Amino acid sequence: MTDEKRPEWFEEASSDQFTSFVKKGIENHQNKKNNNPALRFKKKKNIELTIEELAEGVQSGSRTILAKAITLIESNAEHHFKKAQELLQLLLPKSGGALRIGITGVPGAGKSTFIEAFGTFLCKAGHRVAVLAVDPSSSISGGSILGDKTRMEQLAGNPKAFIRPSPSGGKLGGVHRKTRETMLLCEAAGFDVILVETVGVGQSEVIVRDMVDFFMLLVLTGAGDELQGMKKGIMELADAVIVNKADGLNKDAAEKTRHELNRILHFLQPATRGWATRAYTCSSINFDSMPKIWGLLSDFKEETTKTGVFKERRRMQSKEWINSMITDQLQMSFFHNPEVKRLLPMIENEVLSGTRPVASGVDELFNVFLKSNK
Ligand SMILES: Nc1nc2c(ncn2[C@@H]2O[C@H](COP(=O)(O)OP(=O)(O)O)[C@@H](O)[C@H]2O)c(=O)[nH]1
Ligand SMILES: [Mg+2]
Secondary structure, three states, X not given: OOHHHOOOOOOOOOOOOOOOOOOOOOOOHHHHHOOOHHHHHHHHHHHOOOHHHHHHHHHOOOHHHHHHHHHHHHOOOHXXXXXXXXXXXXXXXXXXXXXXXXXXXXXXXXXXXXXXXHHHHHHHOOOOXXXXXXXXXXXXXXXHHHHHHHHHHHHHOXXXXXXXXXXXXXXXXXXXXXXXXXXXXXXXXXXXXXXEEEEOOOHHHHXXXXXXXXXXXXXXXXXXXXHHHOXXXXXXXXXXXXXXXXXXXXXXXXXXXXXXXXXXXXXXXXXXXXXXXEEEEOOOOOHHHHHHHHHHHHHXXXXXXXXXHXXXXXXXHHHHHHXXXXXXXXXXXXXXXXXXXXXXXXXXHHHHOOOOOHHHHHHHHHHHHHHHOO
């Protein structure tokens, strides 16, 4: 593949172990047009932006360069990893300034519609809003937020907003690290509110809870039975439970649900020390509810800053981040190790054919790995 046809996310050693790889293009009129030297230069320049140029571009608020920097961070290639870390090192002093908000709820709860309304409201109030998504299934489904972009049309076109779909995790490294680092980049780019949407399917809520200051659960109006069935665990992660779609004929039912939820929440452990998690009603199709939700978030920030809980949570999150990074790094260096790569298929065969216990195979792999790192 020639350089000018190579997209910036192209992995040199690309094979089916990467989440994406590049097929040879088909020559057509469109491709021929790209032989224009001016265009070729422009493309090349984009690929070769230095770390300093990226850092400067991000800080200048350029959404295009921010997107490129995020692409670098999301790359699964080892040499991109190094460059990305150097970029983060440069930008770290400029990060940390945003209010980080996680939003979860079952598909259909109205998360994307809420983000569209809330994000647009915030932009009008002078904020700059970045929307990220954590969707561990995105490498399979293509990412929910992409499909949802139609529901975020207004926000997507707003120059004060930036929307980025979920990174695909691949086998190595995780959505986890990538989203956290992307958050830092967005902060360095001057975004002061970060909304992280995640689908309510088990583990992703816990991951997002660990990277945000405030976590909200969007629910629908439901009968008491449904509320009883709702996982207590998820309610205990939330700083607010929002009964969405409180409009039209649904208004009274939403109000009733709010009361029932408050009764349940009363008995649960709050997610944040000193902050009582409560239920609120909201309609994402009219803007009336938005000032109330923002007021709630502002109160939270003020209250937890006063008590030191806000800072303390960020400290704990950084510690937890170190742990999960160590796990990621170990995994990456293990599976990239040439000796491990050579031996793994053989051991897999032995285990699958029933001639070798799993633990013994893994033990041999670790011995080989540790020896080769000496
Ligand atoms: N009436 C009403 N409909 C809503 C509201 N929020 C979302 N919806 C609708 O609910 C459906 C699912 O919303 P969506 O934002 O895609 O949910 P998500 O899967 O949680 O992101 C869409 O058809 C929305 O138009 C609301 O506040 N009121
Ligand atoms: Mg959605």
